[in-house]
Amino acid sequence: MVATIVSPRIMRIGGGAVAQVAEVLGTLGLKHPLVVTDPFMVSSGLARRVLDALAAAGIAAPVFSDTVSDPTDTVVEAGVAALAQAGAVDCLIGFGGGSPIDTAKAIAILAAGGGRMRDWKVPRTADLAALPVVAIPTTAGTGSEATRFTVITDTERDEKMLIAGLAALPLAAIVDYELTYSVPPRTTADTGIDSLTHALEAYVSKRANPYSDTLARRAMALIARNLRTAYAEPHNATAREAMMLGATLAGLAFSNSSVALVHGMSRPIGAHFHVAHGLSNAMLLPAVTAFSLPAALPRYAEAARAMGIAHEDEGDQAAAARLVEELRALNRDLAVPTPRSYGLDADRWRALMPTMAEQALASGSPANNPRVPTKEEIMALYEQVWAG
Numbered sequence: 001m002v003a004t005i006v007s008p009r010i011m012r013i014g015g016g017a018v019a020q021v022a023e024v025l026g027t028l029g030l031k032h033p034l035v036v037t038d039p040f041m042v043s044s045g046l047a048r049r050v051l052d053a054l055a056a057a058g059i060a061a062p063v064f065s066d067t068v069s070d071p072t073d074t075v076v077e078a079g080v081a082a083l084a085q086a087g088a089v090d091c092l093i094g095f096g097g098g099s100p101i102d103t104a105k106a107i108a109i110l111a112a113g114g115g116r117m118r119d120w121k122v123p124r125t126a127d128l129a130a131l132p133v134v135a136i137p138t139t140a141g142t143g144s145e146a147t148r149f150t151v152i153t154d155t156e157r158d159e160k161m162l163i164a165g166l167a168a169l170p171l172a173a174i175v176d177y178e179l180t181y182s183v184p185p186r187t188t189a190d191t192g193i194d195s196l197t198h199a200l201e202a203y204v205s206k207r208a209n210p211y212s213d214t215l216a217r218r219a220m221a222l223i224a225r226n227l228r229t230a231y232a233e234p235h236n237a238t239a240r241e242a243m244m245l246g247a248t249l250a251g252l253a254f255s256n257s258s259v260a261l262v263h264g265m266s267r268p269i270g271a272h273f274h275v276a277h278g279l280s281n282a283m284l285l286p287a288v289t290a291f292s293l294p295a296a297l298p299r300y301a302e303a304a305r306a307m308g309i310a311h312e313d314e315g316d317q318a319a320a321a322r323l324v325e326e327l328r329a330l331n332r333d334l335a336v337p338t339p340r341s342y343g344l345d346a347d348r349w350r351a352l353m354p355t356m357a358e359q360a361l362a363s364g365s366p367a368n369n370p371r372v373p374t375k376e377e378i379m380a381l382y383e384q385v386w387a388g
Contacts, residue, residue: 003209005256006148008135010172013245015237017176018049018136021093022057024172025134030091031059033134034083036104037095038067041138049179050095050136062086067096070160070270070277071103072153073117079107083130091171094135097191098142098277101135105150105168108133118154118161122364126165135170138179140230140243141191141278143198143251145173153271160267162363169255177237177244185231188243189334190278192227195247196330197281199223201260202253204292204299205368212257215249217306222246224307224326231334262288264365265378268356273344282336286327287384291377293320296370338388349386353379 010027012020025033033054041047042065054061064082068075083089094104109120111130120126135145144150148169153160183191199219202212223246229239262284269280293300301319304310309326310319330336339349357378360366366373373381 001209003211003256005211006166006169007252007255008146008170008173011146011175012173013175013248015176015178015241017174018179019053021050021053021134021136021174022059024174025059025091028132028171030132032088032090033059033061033093034086034089035061035063035093035095036067036079036107037063037065037100039065041065041096041100044182046138046179046182047095050093061093062089067100067103069099070153070274071099071106072155074155076103076106076110076117076152079103080111083107083111089131091131092133094133094170095138097137097139098144101133101137101142101144101170102150102152104133104135105144105170106152106163109150109163109165109167112167117152117163118157120163121161122164126163126167129167132171134172134174136174136176136179137247139183139187139191140177140180140240140247141194143195143247143254145170145175146248146251147255149255151267151277158271159359160271162267162365173248175244175248177241180240180244181235183234185234188231188234189227189336190276190282191247192223192230192243193282193285193330193334193336194278195243195250196220196223196227197262197285198250198254198259199246200289200303201262202250202257203303204296204370205258205260206370207258207368209257212253215253216257219246219250219253220303220306221308222249224309227330228333258368259365261292261366261369261373264360264363265356265381267363268359269339271359272352272356273339275342275344279336282331282334283339283385284381286324286331287381289327290324291373291381292369292371293324294371299370339386340388346386349382353382356382
């Protein structure tokens, strides 16, 4: 097979790397950024880490800080308007979790192509951006700093839209694990399982290739060995660094392979019930993995070995069984709730299952799964996940 590989042109990775943001911009010939972030990054003072580094280089950057968790088309439209008002801007800096980075990507796409955000969802390819994006993540989870994807909610249709193309690929990424020290345990857990899901789905995807396999295996090893420590010891530098690198490698892996059924089923949960993306992935991961095992047993077994939960000489059936049990144990150890214990409405959940199943299939992600489900099988999985 011939694989097409894409990645940011520059990646600065390591503790304190955010201080080099002006140097990265200068290397790329950029001088006038608009910083896209969220209200917490501003109120907590964390945004000063990038703004002060820019100011030290004589760059006064305007800020758009109206992004929201699970970014919406209306926020993207507001960002395009802010971009127009900012004057001479030659790049966007997405600073924060996946939501500000995804918003910055979507602003660049909508500003270039016009129309409405829904006009750019898959299967259409978004390859033209108005401006390049420099991504600086503050969580170890989404991998958005390294991917050619962004996910935006259509507020009129309650639909999370997958938007894909070179326009969504950051020109540069600055990956500084020290920015994650203040991330609370719940977010550490959810974004950590999100990144593990990225790596595992990239590895078992029908679109996997030798390049993505290498990244996915290393990402799974880093995340599986360090997530519990990062959750329990927020200032453990070794664990935080490993999680940040694992999340970025997982992002590169699925950007050059794909995600699959977990993500396809997760997006509708976020759209209809406003559950954080990483958390909805965590709710789904054990059940969807158990459903998918028979179609790719050797792959799942190898994932278990990469994660260090199965011996190299252990048979595929036993190793894959260990993987499912480990995913269940991880959810228990990280206090991942079921949809029911999270407080979602049972009647609404069941009433929306047909719609969520249809939206999952329409996203295209389930088609990459080793075992491609029917609508009825997805509904059955939603019912299984509800009960826990």
